[in-house]
Amino acid sequence: MKDITRVQCLLSTEIEALLNQQIKKEAQSSSAYLAMASWCDSHGFDYSSDYFFKQSEEERMHQMKIFKYVLDMGGNAISPEVTNIQLEFNSFKEVFEEALEAEISVTQSLKNIAANCYKEQDFVTIEFLNWFFKEQREEEYKARRALELFEVIGEEGTGRWEIDKHVNDIEYNSEA
Amino acid sequence: MQNVVIAPSVEFVEVFQTSNGAVFQSDKENCWYIDFAGKLARFDYRSLMKLRKAVYAIDIEMILMNSEKTADLEIVFICACDHCYVLNTLQILAIRELIEGTFVMLELNRILHDRVYRLTA
Numbered sequence: 001m002k003d004i005t006r007v008q009c010l011l012s013t014e015i016e017a018l019l020n021q022q023i024k025k026e027a028q029s030s031s032a033y034l035a036m037a038s039w040c041d042s043h044g045f046d047y048s049s050d051y052f053f054k055q056s057e058e059e060r061m062h063q064m065k066i067f068k069y070v071l072d073m074g075g076n077a078i079s080p081e082v083t084n085i086q087l088e089f090n091s092f093k094e095v096f097e098e099a100l101e102a103e104i105s106v107t108q109s110l111k112n113i114a115a116n117c118y119k120e121q122d123f124v125t126i127e128f129l130n131w132f133f134k135e136q137r138e139e140e141y142k143a144r145r146a147l148e149l150f151e152v153i154g155e156e157g158t159g160r161w162e163i164d165k166h167v168n169d170i171e172y173n174s175e176a
Numbered sequence: 177m178q179n180v181v182i183a184p185s186v187e188f189v190e191v192f193q194t195s196n197g198a199v200f201q202s203d204k205e206n207c208w209y210i211d212f213a214g215k216l217a218r219f220d221y222r223s224l225m226k227l228r229k230a231v232y233a234i235d236i237e238m239i240l241m242n243s244e245k246t247a248d249l250e251i252v253f254i255c256a257c258d259h260c261y262v263l264n265t266l267q268i269l270a271i272r273e274l275i276e277g278t279f280v281m282l283e284l285n286r287i288l289h290d291r292v293y294r295l296t297a
């Protein structure tokens with residue numbers, strides 16, 4: 001008997017479902033960052049707003065990358081529904097706290113997919129995911145650095161104005 | 177099944193069978209034939225995946241708990257596919273069993289190909 005399902009699709013049902021879940025997660029991140037950009041803009045933090053706009057676009061790019069991979073491997077990529085985006089924040093600092101928390105949860109979710117790939121020896125998808133792990137290094141670094149500005153500069157006086165000015169300078173350029 | 181003539185029969189392999197139905201694979205046509213609820217229906221890869229999704233999506237518990245005096249009928253409709261099933265509660269349980277068993281056998285077939293045929297070419 002022919003192995004028709006394997007001929008049609010490289011991905012197992014489980015990995016395909018996990019990748020679709022990740023597509024949704026990236027879409028949610030993109031929308032969440034957009035909400036942060038909006039909040040920052042309306043509260044006068046122009047540089048931070050720019051920073052979150054850029055992050056939002058990056059997340060959209062991540063989403064498309066996985067979306068196309070699922071399709072290329074013969075799977076069914078599902079356009080996700082995005083709901084429950086946090087629009088309001090109690091403080092400027094809280095925006096960055098939420099951003100870091102979201103990135104940590106994305107890293108965790110990617111690790112979970114890779115763990116399942118190892119279990120079924122899907123080295124093809126693991127190789128694909130490696131790009132995302134390197135990306136998460138940068139994403140977490142930037143989010144953590146941004147939050148550190150609150151400690152280094154301090155929020156008193158013109159502190160928040162200073163913090164906002166420096167957010168856009170955060171860069172990660174490790175060669176490793 | 178007795179009314180359906182398929183020849184030659186060797187190209188038709190049984191994947192899984194229960195007392196309520198059966199699933200056959202045609203290697204030549206790259207598809208499956210499902211003998212269930214009084215008809216034999218053809219499913220290609222895409223529609224078989226959609227059928228599985230539709231069947232698994234039925235909330236059996238909710239149907240069993242439903243005390244309303246409406247008919248316990250569920251319509252399994254698959255987009256861009258010629259077939260549609262109108263099933264009562266028992267048939268829903270039966271088709272679930274049939275589909276679950278079919279995918280276990282397909283998985284087993286995959287393992288067989290991966291571990292035996294594909295490594296010993």
Ligand SMILES: [Fe+2]
Nearest residue numbers: 026059062106
């Ligand atoms: Fe991302």
Ligand SMILES: [Fe+2]
Nearest residue numbers: 029059103139
């Ligand atoms: Fe990110």
